[in-house]
Amino acid sequence: MLMEKSLVENGFIIDLSNIQNTSQLVFELSSIMEHPEVKGKNICLKLGSLDLKQSQLLSIKALVESMNASLALIDTISEQTQASAVSLGIMTETISTDINPDFVPQAKEEIEYKKESVVEKSESIATSTGYNEENKTIEVHADIELPADPIETAEGIEDIYDEMSTEEVSEVIPSENYETNTFDSLAASEGLLPTEEVSKYILLDTGNVLPEGISENSVSTGTLPTLYLNQTLRSGQTVNFEGNILIIGDAHPGSEIVAGGDITVWGILGGIAHAGCNGNITSKVRALKLNAIQLRIAGLYARRNDTLNVPYVQKSDEFTPEEALIEDGKIVIYKKLRRD
Amino acid sequence: MTGRVIVITSGKGGVGKTTTSANIGTALAKSGHKVVLIDTDLGLRNLDLLLGLENRIVYTIVDVIEERCKLKQALVKDKKNPNLQLLAAAQTRDKTAVNADQLKEICDTLKEENDFVLVDCPAGIEQGFQNAVAGASEAVVVTTPEMSAIRDADRIIGLLNTKEEITSVKLLLNRVRPNLIKSNEMMSVDDVVGILEIPLVGIIPEDTGIITSTNKGEPIVNDENALAGKAYRNVAERILGEEVPFLDLDEPKGIMAKIKNAIAKLKVKV
Numbered sequence: 001m002l003m004e005k006s007l008v009e010n011g012f013i014i015d016l017s018n019i020q021n022t023s024q025l026v027f028e029l030s031s032i033m034e035h036p037e038v039k040g041k042n043i044c045l046k047l048g049s050l051d052l053k054q055s056q057l058l059s060i061k062a063l064v065e066s067m068n069a070s071l072a073l074i075d076t077i078s079e080q081t082q083a084s085a086v087s088l089g090i091m092t093e094t095i096s097t098d099i100n101p102d103f104v105p106q107a108k109e110e111i112e113y114k115k116e117s118v119v120e121k122s123e124s125i126a127t128s129t130g131y132n133e134e135n136k137t138i139e140v141h142a143d144i145e146l147p148a149d150p151i152e153t154a155e156g157i158e159d160i161y162d163e164m165s166t167e168e169v170s171e172v173i174p175s176e177n178y179e180t181n182t183f184d185s186l187a188a189s190e191g192l193l194p195t196e197e198v199s200k201y202i203l204l205d206t207g208n209v210l211p212e213g214i215s216e217n218s219v220s221t222g223t224l225p226t227l228y229l230n231q232t233l234r235s236g237q238t239v240n241f242e243g244n245i246l247i248i249g250d251a252h253p254g255s256e257i258v259a260g261g262d263i264t265v266w267g268i269l270g271g272i273a274h275a276g277c278n279g280n281i282t283s284k285v286r287a288l289k290l291n292a293i294q295l296r297i298a299g300l301y302a303r304r305n306d307t308l309n310v311p312y313v314q315k316s317d318e319f320t321p322e323e324a325l326i327e328d329g330k331i332v333i334y335k336k337l338r339r340d
Numbered sequence: 341m342t343g344r345v346i347v348i349t350s351g352k353g354g355v356g357k358t359t360t361s362a363n364i365g366t367a368l369a370k371s372g373h374k375v376v377l378i379d380t381d382l383g384l385r386n387l388d389l390l391l392g393l394e395n396r397i398v399y400t401i402v403d404v405i406e407e408r409c410k411l412k413q414a415l416v417k418d419k420k421n422p423n424l425q426l427l428a429a430a431q432t433r434d435k436t437a438v439n440a441d442q443l444k445e446i447c448d449t450l451k452e453e454n455d456f457v458l459v460d461c462p463a464g465i466e467q468g469f470q471n472a473v474a475g476a477s478e479a480v481v482v483t484t485p486e487m488s489a490i491r492d493a494d495r496i497i498g499l500l501n502t503k504e505e506i507t508s509v510k511l512l513l514n515r516v517r518p519n520l521i522k523s524n525e526m527m528s529v530d531d532v533v534g535i536l537e538i539p540l541v542g543i544i545p546e547d548t549g550i551i552t553s554t555n556k557g558e559p560i561v562n563d564e565n566a567l568a569g570k571a572y573r574n575v576a577e578r579i580l581g582e583e584v585p586f587l588d589l590d591e592p593k594g595i596m597a598k599i600k601n602a603i604a605k606l607k608v609k610v
Contacts, residue, residue, distance in 0.1 A: 206398055236383055238432045253394075254431045293395045303395035306419065306557075 017048030042072035208299035221261035290322035347476035351492030353463030367576035369424035385429035392557020440474035447475025510541035542575035
């Protein structure tokens with residue numbers, strides 16, 4: 001385990017990725033946290049493959065905070081830990097998959113430089129605390145680091161963005177994965193997180209109901225034409241378009257929107273929405289309020305959970321934009337959480 | 341097995357055809373019979389809402405007719421009772437998407453595997469009505485004790501009598517308010533039966549519980565305490581051939597109702 005100065009502003013990377021159980025983690029972390037250098041810093045915790053429940057992560061967060069530091073970022077390859085962090089509002093990332101390929105060539109040069117500078121810094125800490133230098137790993141974060149202080153200017157963010165890079169950058173990222181990953185990382189940084197109401201929509205047991213002769217594909221919906229509609233869709237009205245559909249207005253219950261690509265409703269979506277009707281599994285459905293009675297993406301159909309007793313067209317001034325997409329053969333809803 | 345195809349109709353809108361269909365269907369299914377409800381109100385479907393099944397509808401009756409799916413795929417099973425199935429109407433089409441022969445064929449197919457096929461008829465006497473009655477052999481005419489509803493019901497009964505296939509036409513009097521009947525502000529059950537001259541299959545009292553049950557998507561027959569629910573259960577039993585006495589709607593149950601009733605009686609005397 002090793003402690004390093006992070007590239008994040010006023011940050012520290014604590015690498016505990018070789019630790020395999022929670023009690024050891026807490027022990028090591030608390031001994032590191034006692035070090036005066038750590039106080040008041042934004043801690044970036046590297047946890048490797050350790051699975052942490054939400055409650056466990058919460059106690060670790062409390063431990064960090066008890067030392068006047070804050071837990072800014074968690075790097076883990078465990079899905080459970082990631083989910084726990086997400087539910088606690090802590091940023092997460094898995095370095096190997098989150099890199100935007102566009103930044104790769106530039107970033108590589110940066111790495112060499114950063115590596116040296118980080119090594120220097122970490123050496124001094126390592127010697128002072130007696131940790132073994134050889135275990136050292138360089139952590140550079142691809143994600144946009146959110147400053148702890150939200151009033152930080154755009155300039156600050158840009159600086160950090162320049163530093164984005166990693167040794168594993170050269171790893172080829174498939175273009176399809178890239179699409180979803182960008183969303184995931186963006187979602188994490190913007191507070192767009194998978195909704196906790198996992199059961200808001202339940203897949204119908206219809207199986208995959210693509211029409212005959214049509215197979216699944218993942219054409220980028222960005223290349224499709226878009227139909228722009230500035231109107232309210234009422235019960236019984238249907239919109240059918242081979243590309244993307246953008247509606248400025250509400251789509252009332254009983255209406256039907258069928259698109260070859262994405263569906264975006266700038267308003268309340270209450271009817272049936274079918275994105276990617278030609279089998280495009282990368283299609284998404286977004287709305288300021290996602291109340292659709294049924295969501296269909298490509299061949300997957302999901303119904304709204306009966307237990308959600310939401311009025312079909314709920315007028316309100318508060319909107320929580322949501323986005324539905326296919327993940328692991330399921331329809332998943334992402335929502336923007338309010339930050340209190 | 342050959343089931344019975346019963347059309348539920350009224351002529352006038354808003355008298356409770358769909359509520360009646362949902363409740364009788366649920367009550368029959370609860371007593372262990374296999375029931376299919378068909379919504380023929382294309383473009384203005386509601387039956388799915390009353391049953392709380394809107395989110396499960398993938399295929400509609402128009403998809404069946406236009407052969408985009410098999411009949412079995414389009415049947416939506418009820419949440420609670422697997423004996424009850426719904427064949428939903430298409431919301432995005434109108435009555436001309438279906439014709440009487442096609443509906444008759446669907447009814448004939450469904451009655452082979454079910455005890456009851458209940459057809460929820462749209463308001464009016466045009467194409468939608470003609471479609472709905474095409475496959476039926478029995479009819480329940482729903483009316484309320486109001487002159488306009490009774491006039492329309494009379495017209496419907498006349499039309500039903502011209503259909504040779506329909507052997508039985510029965511009356512269901514909905515939204516009866518005993519207090520108003522007592523104060524002579526509402527036509528009595530006897531008055532209505534006297535005008536329409538067809539046998540009575542049920543009297544359903546006005547019940548505010550219907551509003552909540554509609555909004556919740558839960559038929560009121562599932563509520564053991566509701567008076568309207570009991571009345572609908574009785575209707576189902578009468579349809580099954582049992583002799584059930586009509587509910588005595590005069591007798592109020594709660595203490596508040598007793599007081600209200602006493603006040604109503606006082607008013608009559610004054």
